[in-house]
Amino acid sequence: MDADSDTGGVDVDAAAVTGPPDGMVDVRDDLTPMLSQYFDLCTEYEDALLLFQNGDFYQTYCEAAAETARVCELTLTEREDSTGTYPMAGIPVDNAATYVERLLDAGYRVAVAEQVETPEEASGLVERAVTQVVTPGTVLDDELLGTGTKNYVAAVVQDGETRAVAAVDAATGECLITSVDADASLAAELDRLAPAELLVGPGATVDREALSVSPMTTDHEAAAMDAEGARDTLESYVARPDAVVENEAERRACGAVLAYAEWTQGDDGPLEYVTRITRYDPREALGLDATALRSLELFENRGTGASETLFDVLDETACALGRRALDGWLRRPLVDRDSIEARHDAVAALADDALAREEIRAALADVYDLERLTGRVSRERANARDLRSLGATLDAVPAVLEGLDAVEGTERLDHLRERIDPLDSVRNLVDRAIQPDPPVEVTEGGVIREGFDDELDDLRATEREGRAWVADLEARERERTGIDSLSVGHNQVHGYYIEVTDPNLDRVPEDYTRRQTLKNAERFYTPELKRREDEILGAAERADTLEYERFREVRASVAEETERLKALADALAELDALATLATVAVERDYTRPTFHEGGIDIEAGRHPVVEATQERFVPNDAALPPESVTLVTGPNMSGKSTYMRQVALIVVLAQAGSFVPATAAHLPVVDRVFTRVGASDDIAGGQSTFMREMTELTSILHEATPDSLVLLDEVGRGTSTADGRAIARATVEFLHDEVGATTLFATHYHDLTDLATAYDRVRNLHFAAERERVDEEGENRPAGDVTFLHRVAEGPASSSYGVEVARLAGVPDPVVERARALVTDRRATNGHEAEMAFDEGSDGDGDESADADPDDGADSDIAATLRETDLATTTPIEALTLLADLQERVTE
Numbered sequence: 001m002d003a004d005s006d007t008g009g010v011d012v013d014a015a016a017v018t019g020p021p022d023g024m025v026d027v028r029d030d031l032t033p034m035l036s037q038y039f040d041l042c043t044e045y046e047d048a049l050l051l052f053q054n055g056d057f058y059q060t061y062c063e064a065a066a067e068t069a070r071v072c073e074l075t076l077t078e079r080e081d082s083t084g085t086y087p088m089a090g091i092p093v094d095n096a097a098t099y100v101e102r103l104l105d106a107g108y109r110v111a112v113a114e115q116v117e118t119p120e121e122a123s124g125l126v127e128r129a130v131t132q133v134v135t136p137g138t139v140l141d142d143e144l145l146g147t148g149t150k151n152y153v154a155a156v157v158q159d160g161e162t163r164a165v166a167a168v169d170a171a172t173g174e175c176l177i178t179s180v181d182a183d184a185s186l187a188a189e190l191d192r193l194a195p196a197e198l199l200v201g202p203g204a205t206v207d208r209e210a211l212s213v214s215p216m217t218t219d220h221e222a223a224a225m226d227a228e229g230a231r232d233t234l235e236s237y238v239a240r241p242d243a244v245v246e247n248e249a250e251r252r253a254c255g256a257v258l259a260y261a262e263w264t265q266g267d268d269g270p271l272e273y274v275t276r277i278t279r280y281d282p283r284e285a286l287g288l289d290a291t292a293l294r295s296l297e298l299f300e301n302r303g304t305g306a307s308e309t310l311f312d313v314l315d316e317t318a319c320a321l322g323r324r325a326l327d328g329w330l331r332r333p334l335v336d337r338d339s340i341e342a343r344h345d346a347v348a349a350l351a352d353d354a355l356a357r358e359e360i361r362a363a364l365a366d367v368y369d370l371e372r373l374t375g376r377v378s379r380e381r382a383n384a385r386d387l388r389s390l391g392a393t394l395d396a397v398p399a400v401l402e403g404l405d406a407v408e409g410t411e412r413l414d415h416l417r418e419r420i421d422p423l424d425s426v427r428n429l430v431d432r433a434i435q436p437d438p439p440v441e442v443t444e445g446g447v448i449r450e451g452f453d454d455e456l457d458d459l460r461a462t463e464r465e466g467r468a469w470v471a472d473l474e475a476r477e478r479e480r481t482g483i484d485s486l487s488v489g490h491n492q493v494h495g496y497y498i499e500v501t502d503p504n505l506d507r508v509p510e511d512y513t514r515r516q517t518l519k520n521a522e523r524f525y526t527p528e529l530k531r532r533e534d535e536i537l538g539a540a541e542r543a544d545t546l547e548y549e550r551f552r553e554v555r556a557s558v559a560e561e562t563e564r565l566k567a568l569a570d571a572l573a574e575l576d577a578l579a580t581l582a583t584v585a586v587e588r589d590y591t592r593p594t595f596h597e598g599g600i601d602i603e604a605g606r607h608p609v610v611e612a613t614q615e616r617f618v619p620n621d622a623a624l625p626p627e628s629v630t631l632v633t634g635p636n637m638s639g640k641s642t643y644m645r646q647v648a649l650i651v652v653l654a655q656a657g658s659f660v661p662a663t664a665a666h667l668p669v670v671d672r673v674f675t676r677v678g679a680s681d682d683i684a685g686g687q688s689t690f691m692r693e694m695t696e697l698t699s700i701l702h703e704a705t706p707d708s709l710v711l712l713d714e715v716g717r718g719t720s721t722a723d724g725r726a727i728a729r730a731t732v733e734f735l736h737d738e739v740g741a742t743t744l745f746a747t748h749y750h751d752l753t754d755l756a757t758a759y760d761r762v763r764n765l766h767f768a769a770e771r772e773r774v775d776e777e778g779e780n781r782p783a784g785d786v787t788f789l790h791r792v793a794e795g796p797a798s799s800s801y802g803v804e805v806a807r808l809a810g811v812p813d814p815v816v817e818r819a820r821a822l823v824t825d826r827r828a829t830n831g832h833e834a835e836m837a838f839d840e841g842s843d844g845d846g847d848e849s850a851d852a853d854p855d856d857g858a859d860s861d862i863a864a865t866l867r868e869t870d871l872a873t874t875t876p877i878e879a880l881t882l883l884a885d886l887q888e889r890v891t892e
Contacts, residue, residue, distance in 0.1 A: 048108070048133055051091060053093065053128060057092060058090065062086050066089075072091065072102050100144065101143070101144050104134065109133055110135075111133045112131055112134065114128065132264065133266070136215070137215070138261055140265075145372075148319075150328070151196050153196065153257060154166065154167040154195035155201065155260070156190075156199070156201060156206055156253065157250075158201065159247065159252070162181060162247055163181065164252070164253040167195055174274075177244065191290040196215055197218065198215040210289075225256040230251050233255040265379075272379070273378030275566070283671075284334075285333060285335060286655050289699075291674075292674065310330065310649060310653075311330060314330070314581070319367040320369040322575075322579075322580060324371075333652055333657075335655065337669050342411050342412045343581075347657065348410075349408045349413060350413075350578055352408070354586070355406070364400060364575070367396050367576075370565060370568065370572065373390045374569065378562050384439070388438065394423055395427065401420055401422070404417055404420070426561050429558070432452055433550070434448070434554065442548060445543060448550050456547055459546065470496060470529070470533075473488050481507055481508070497515050497523040497524065498525065499518075505522060508524065511526050511527065512526060584659075585659035590659035594666050596667070599623070599668065599742060600624040601622070602662050602664070602666075603663045604619035604621060605660075605662040621792070622792075625742075626706075630762075631755065632644065632745065633765075636805045640746040643744075643792060645677065645711070646661075647744060674700040674741075676693060690719050693715070707741075713746045714747060716731075725749045728745075733759075764794070764795050766793055803819045803823060815883065
């Protein structure tokens with residue numbers, strides 16, 4: 001397995017960071033035992049940077065030390081032994097997570113080699129073994145995991161035309177499997193999962209440029225995805241693998257990702273906490289590819305004006321469980337109308353009962369991350385504090401149920417009531433067994449509550465009595481000996497002692513036995529003190545051992561209820577997500593959408609993110625008949641893009657189960673949302689802006705269906721006006737005649753608006769603007785500011801106001817004034833259509849021969865130059881240069 005160099009970090013050269021230092025290659029047999037042990041483990045885990053425990057530090061040596069010091073900003077030191085002098089860098093064991101995170105961000109996998117025996121137990125060199133390989137997709141430490149997020153490692157296997165994807169969340173034990181049949185579908189599904197790490201099987205390809213996520217990618221060995229090996233792995237988790245997977249590709253992908261997870265956790269067998277392997281069909285969710293996720297800004301802000309994302313606006317969740325559920329609902333909105341309406345019923349019931357809703361949310365605020373807690377319990381990695389957190393979560397369940405009982409019943413809420421299991425036996429066990437505020441370490445006592453185990457109580461009582469006897473010893477011995485300065489103490493080396501200063505040694509009783517000589521004093525013990533010491537230490541040691549055993553028993557008992565705990569976590573997560581959507585609906589004045597078989601009909605719709613970040617937002621209606629193509633014209637900055645996005649976001653919200661920002665919304669159930677809104681060059685990938693636009697357009701025209709929603713913005717820009725206009729017109733015709741998807745098509749090619757008269761399902765909308773005008777010598781000329789009304793209206797726009805937008809953008813006044821003069825002259829010569837052509841680089845009437853008199857060679861040459869100029873991509877300096885050239889040619 002080799003980490004790709006484009007993972008966002010450094011190119012990991014395993015040989016460079018794990019091999020013996022220079023000069024040692026030929027003398028491997030002469031290495032010290034510890035260094036030899038280190039390099040043996042490096043060789044075994046050659047794909048990872050090895051952290052080698054040495055006492056309180058994880059050490060790295062040689063080239064690995066230099067790299068660790070650079071990435072983690074550590075001081076590089078040196079070690080000298082019989083082999084020579086070589087670099088060394090250490091990470092504190094108690095603060096390792098911070099440094100491991102930096103190494104992961106730099107593109108490394110990290111193998112953690114721990115001391116598996118104490119120095120006292122070792123007969124020679126302390127034994128060390130790799131207990132965990134930490135990778136971006138298999139992180140388990142809470143400090144390295146995002147709160148309320150999934151963290152998947154996924155595997156992709158290709159078998160003929162079938163591409164299978166399997167993913168495991170190591171922190172929760174969730175395992176998912178599915179199949180897709182095209183490269184675009186594969187990218188879309190990976191974007192839904194957003195894996196932190198990706199295993200790519202032999203022969204499989206993943207277009208990383210098509211992903212909105214950027215996972216660490218591993219080219220997995222063919223053997224790991226072998227059909228026979230995958231079958232064996234899968235059979236160790238489920239009795240009947242064929243009931244879980246539908247094809248060989250799915251079996252191989254699932255087997256590979258589970259085997260990889262086992263390898264990273266240092267397990268030779270199945271991971272016991274992976275108890276549910278679920279297959280799903282991508283067609284059961286609204287399709288949102290990487291382009292749609294980016295342009296609609298569901299989870300990532302792309303700098304289009306708003307500072308938040310849709311998820312940010314909705315995230316009023318009370319606990320991490322609900323946050324993950326809400327994230328999943330937005331990534332996979334529903335397409336089953338009954339399921340969607342069941343969510344809406346539940347949201348409506350919770351929205352109508354403010355008191356019960358807030359009681360539920362207050363109780364859920366006391367819920368810890370039960371999924372991850374359960375995972376740690378199942379992996380035997382939970383400490384006493386984890387169990388108390390689990391217990392506190394169960395303590396909150398009765399209050400959750402009480403609040404839920406007060407809400408009017410719906411099918412969804414009634415089902416949740418049945419699934420919310422109080423697990424009283426687990427709650428009582430944790431409460432009886434574990435101290436309220438236990439220490440982090442579970443092997444040093446102070447974990448088990450008094451009264452839980454009689455034998456343990458007896459040992460603790462013996463220890464306490466002994467310590468009480470010792471505590472009183474000092475006063476008794478002072479009285480018996482008459483030595484006022486006599487003191488009783490304890491240290492780890494010599495145990496309990498009685499200390500007497502040198503001037504008082506002649507008064508020491510005969511039953512004192514010398515234990516230690518100091519500079520100005522002597523230390524003694526008595527037979528009774530020695531007996532008590534043995535009694536105290538023996539009781540304490542036996543109590544610590546017994547307490548750890550009892551803790552493990554309690555943890556194992558809790559682990560037996562893993563399935564019930566996971567089911568409870570699912571129910572609480574769903575309830576939190578529903579209560580959150582209800583809260584947002586009330587606070588932001590969202591309305592419940594309804595579904596029908598017609599088109600999209602939205603009354604006074606609003607963009608949920610823009611509305612949340614601006615003081616004033618102008619609502620707009622959207623009446624889009626089924627299978628219609630709606631051409632949207634109007635000035636830049638008038639709101640066309642915001643309008644199109646808000647329609648799509650209202651559809652996504654509705655199918656995710658949310659109420660929507662509108663006065664009313666009557667919607668169809670959409671199968672996919674496609675967007676081609678905004679673009680940028682992909683120079684590294686060999687794609688210009690125009691090529692990228694055409695690639696995205698190709699995907700839309702091939703994959704959209706009559707049940708899809710398509711948003712297209714400025715199709716055809718980035719090439720010549722004639723070519724761009726032709727592509728735009730042909731696209732509209734194809735969407736109308738062949739695809740039938742409900743489409744919003746924003747354009748500055750105003751001549752396209754005549755398609756509404758030629759096609760029955762093509763219609764025009766425009767965004768209005770007002771411009772102050774003055775009457776001068778009988779002519780109306782532009783003279784004042786343009787006011788964008790941000791309101792959509794029927795029919796085509798009368799102008800694109802390109803010159804005024806240029807002025808508002810800060811283009812120098814000479815350029816603006818010259819452009820206005822050209823527009824005016826053009827209008828006077830060729831009529832109103834020419835204004836549109838000059839405003840946005842569109843020829844207006846579509847007849848290129850009409851732009852100039854064919855007998856006038858100079859005018860024709862100038863007109864041709866202007867036609868070929870894309871003002872949308874022309875810089876101010878280029879515009880000035882162009883105008884100067886045109887002026888010179890006209891003068892000549």
